[in-house]
Amino acid sequence: MINAIDKPAIFITHDYVIQAVNDAYRETYDIEVIVGTSTCHAISHRSDAPCDKHGEDCPLSQCQKTQRPSSVVHIHNTNDGKSYCDILMKPVRDEDGMTIGFLEILDRISYAAADSQRNKMIGSSDAFKQMLNRINRAAQSEIAVLLQGETGAGKELVAQAVHESSRRKEKPFVVIECTGLNESLFESELFGYEKGAFTGATNSKKGLIEVANGGTVFFDEIGDVPLNMQVKLLRLLETQCYRPVGGLKQKKADFRLVCASHKNLLNMVEKGEFRQDLYFRIAGFPIYLPALRERKEDIPLLCRHFLVTGEHRHKHFSEQALQTLQNYAFPGNIRELKSIVEQSALMSNDDDIMVSDLPPQILGMRSSESEAIPDEVMPLEQAEQAYLEKICKHFEGSPDELANKLDVSTRTLYRKLQRYNIKLKSS
Numbered sequence: 001m002i003n004a005i006d007k008p009a010i011f012i013t014h015d016y017v018i019q020a021v022n023d024a025y026r027e028t029y030d031i032e033v034i035v036g037t038s039t040c041h042a043i044s045h046r047s048d049a050p051c052d053k054h055g056e057d058c059p060l061s062q063c064q065k066t067q068r069p070s071s072v073v074h075i076h077n078t079n080d081g082k083s084y085c086d087i088l089m090k091p092v093r094d095e096d097g098m099t100i101g102f103l104e105i106l107d108r109i110s111y112a113a114a115d116s117q118r119n120k121m122i123g124s125s126d127a128f129k130q131m132l133n134r135i136n137r138a139a140q141s142e143i144a145v146l147l148q149g150e151t152g153a154g155k156e157l158v159a160q161a162v163h164e165s166s167r168r169k170e171k172p173f174v175v176i177e178c179t180g181l182n183e184s185l186f187e188s189e190l191f192g193y194e195k196g197a198f199t200g201a202t203n204s205k206k207g208l209i210e211v212a213n214g215g216t217v218f219f220d221e222i223g224d225v226p227l228n229m230q231v232k233l234l235r236l237l238e239t240q241c242y243r244p245v246g247g248l249k250q251k252k253a254d255f256r257l258v259c260a261s262h263k264n265l266l267n268m269v270e271k272g273e274f275r276q277d278l279y280f281r282i283a284g285f286p287i288y289l290p291a292l293r294e295r296k297e298d299i300p301l302l303c304r305h306f307l308v309t310g311e312h313r314h315k316h317f318s319e320q321a322l323q324t325l326q327n328y329a330f331p332g333n334i335r336e337l338k339s340i341v342e343q344s345a346l347m348s349n350d351d352d353i354m355v356s357d358l359p360p361q362i363l364g365m366r367s368s369e370s371e372a373i374p375d376e377v378m379p380l381e382q383a384e385q386a387y388l389e390k391i392c393k394h395f396e397g398s399p400d401e402l403a404n405k406l407d408v409s410t411r412t413l414y415r416k417l418q419r420y421n422i423k424l425k426s427s
């Protein structure tokens, strides 16, 4: 029976021992599964103790508590390295209703990773795992998905993940950028036009809805669609039909809908800026993308990832630099972090990226938080000079000690002292 399940699956008893296993499960891990002996945690986590002993949610104990199926996203040690798996655990009962064991079915999440892997979504925080769980659920159905999150939080990447893990993955993924589209552009882009439909239409052109046929259409910044176009969009979604500009015949649309917005669409509905009927049509399954400051634990991992996949694989952020980054608010989210990593790596003179190599917006925030620096805004270089002058008057230790405290190399400290013509008290 277990081999009839096309995903990796095991049947386990209350003591976590695997009593039945299918081929797909065996092929997922390097470790051999011995039926009646191996435990699920030893195979998937290479650990002697169940997951809840390591601070992770254990789906089996959840199931025992609630007597209902439970699901959780875990990082497993698979033969592809650390991989994300969406685990579904179902209690199995005998004819008297007693739970005799649990069926565990795995869904491998191929679009995300907990270590640096090219072209994957990277993260390991709880907020990130919760998001993966929802993406995975959405991908298995045809429901309209609405992605809500700040700019640069990864909405387009998530939209792609929904597409790649859906049954439409072999078909096109088409992005429609809604910002800045006026009415006529919106219609001709979406629905296409016939030859002679307007001046300049010397040939007919397929619309993006037709290009996407059978695939997924991603409407980015859906909140920017003007009200009069929202009616046309709603009609398309309700009827799955449209007419090219200047055309007479209706065409049938076949696409899966994913929309994204950084604006709060419900607030817009309340203010009359977004149609309520359209909102309910597009928000079949809302997914919230956490801002980077809500998943600070992922910052070191993402920094490593951008260094390794960029041009600076041998460089490292110092502990203090990582700490400083984790204290920053990141209004531009992951896009901003990516650019900060590149800038800082270029600024560092050796393999260690120090606090002083971080761009001004990060250090600016630090200084505004510090009471030691005056409130008025001044050029950073001037602030740096003032600060160095002040501490060098009193600092008793060696240049090495000061450089260490400032989280810069001694060479960088000397360079700065020379530039500002400052003398250390001890030298």
Ligand SMILES: Nc1ncnc2c1ncn2[C@@H]1O[C@H](COP(=O)(O)OP(=O)(O)OP(=O)(O)O)[C@@H](O)[C@H]1O
Pocket: 120, 121, 122, 123, 149, 150, 151, 152, 153, 154, 155, 156, 157, 158, 220, 262, 334, 335, 338
């Ligand atoms: N979890 C992640 N791991 C690695 N890179 C990521 C992750 N999320 C986003 N990125 C990267 O961050 C950048 C911004 O992501 P994306 O364009 O998907 O954001 P967005 O929310 O759609 O932005 P906007 O609101 O401006 O359209 C991209 O370079 C993307 O590859």
